[in-house]
Amino acid sequence: MRVISADNNQKLVPSWFDVMRRSFDRPHEEIINAKDLKESSADIQKIIDREVKFLNGDGRKVFLGGFAQGSAMALTAGLESKEKLGGIFAVHGYYLSLTEINEANKETPVLVLLGKKPPFRPWDKPDGFYPMFEKTFEGLKTIKSVNTMVEVVDQDVYYNQEFIQKKLVQFVKSSSKL
Amino acid sequence: MDADKKIKKEFRFQVFENEVIIEPLSGKHELTIIWLHHLYRNAADLSIFFMHGVSLELEVSSLSIYLFLTHNPFSERQNRPPSGSGESYLS
Numbered sequence: 001m002r003v004i005s006a007d008n009n010q011k012l013v014p015s016w017f018d019v020m021r022r023s024f025d026r027p028h029e030e031i032i033n034a035k036d037l038k039e040s041s042a043d044i045q046k047i048i049d050r051e052v053k054f055l056n057g058d059g060r061k062v063f064l065g066g067f068a069q070g071s072a073m074a075l076t077a078g079l080e081s082k083e084k085l086g087g088i089f090a091v092h093g094y095y096l097s098l099t100e101i102n103e104a105n106k107e108t109p110v111l112v113l114l115g116k117k118p119p120f121r122p123w124d125k126p127d128g129f130y131p132m133f134e135k136t137f138e139g140l141k142t143i144k145s146v147n148t149m150v151e152v153v154d155q156d157v158y159y160n161q162e163f164i165q166k167k168l169v170q171f172v173k174s175s176s177k178l
Numbered sequence: 179m180d181a182d183k184k185i186k187k188e189f190r191f192q193v194f195e196n197e198v199i200i201e202p203l204s205g206k207h208e209l210t211i212i213w214l215h216h217l218y219r220n221a222a223d224l225s226i227f228f229m230h231g232v233s234l235e236l237e238v239s240s241l242s243i244y245l246f247l248t249h250n251p252f253s254e255r256q257n258r259p260p261s262g263s264g265e266s267y268l269s
Contacts, residue, residue, distance in 0.1 A: 004217070013217065013218050014215060014217070014218065015217050015218075016214065016217075019217070044212070044214070047212060048212070051210040051212065054210070055208055055209075055210060061208055061209045061210060062209070062210045062211075062212065063209065063210070063211045063212070064211075064212050064214070065211060065212070065213050065214070066213060066214030066215070066216065067214075067215070067216040067224075068216035068217060069216050069217040070213070070214035070215050070216045070217075071214070071216075073214050074212075074214050077214075086209070161227060161231065162231055162232070164227075165227065165231045165232040165233045166232050168233070168236075169232050169233065169235050169236055172209065172211070172236060176209060
């Protein structure tokens with residue numbers, strides 16, 4: 001639980017890292033709290049380790065996913081993991097350039113879903129957040145051998161659970177060759 | 179009447195202080211999906227996503243959805259036995 005600086009109140013809320021600004025107009029270390037990000041990434045690595053152990057040492061049976069801030073966190077923790085993972089599934093989120101990609105996950109399948117239709121919440125931008133989010137992936141896509149697919153869909157990915165479920169199932173099945 | 183009901187899928191659903199674990203009680207494949215919540219939400223809000231619709235097709239052995247990690251959420255499963263050992267980590 002932490003206070004989100006950008007929200008200008010002292011309310012403690014569930015979060016993976018503090019957000020200082022709700023835009024990407026500055027270097028990412030000025031937008032989010034990098035220390036929080038690294039601490040959460042390290043915590044999630046412990047969870048990954050636990051599950052890999054449970055799965056007899058096969059990290060490719062572990063998938064990491066999330067929504068919005070959770071998807072940014074999944075991308076960082078997954079790509080930084082020393083364990084080769086089955087895949088990373090990120091919905092309605094963004095990529096933080098603070099991520100230090102581990103060699104083990106350079107070729108891990110990553111599917112990012114961004115929705116064109118805004119979820120019509122009072123604070124949303126008229127076009128939704130996807131153009132701003134999409135821009136954050138430009139650097140990641142230029143890294144050779146990173147297996148990242150950014151898919152912009154004509155859906156409201158905030159409320160259309162059925163659509164996201166189908167995409168997740170397809171992604172997991174194709175990535176794990178079930 | 180209950181005898182006529184066909185179970186679609188059974189889960190073991192556990193809510194820990196910082197984690198929700200949903201484990202299907204059957205399934206031939208063994209996968210773990212770790213799902214990270216979004217800002218302002220908690221794991222319990224998201225659990226239903228994996229318990230209806232097409233998500234039921236996922237042959238996972240374990241699904242962990244995490245709340246905020248300000249405490250140590252790991253202790254409950256630290257001694258979880260390896261898959262296929264026949265033991266339950268609950269025991």
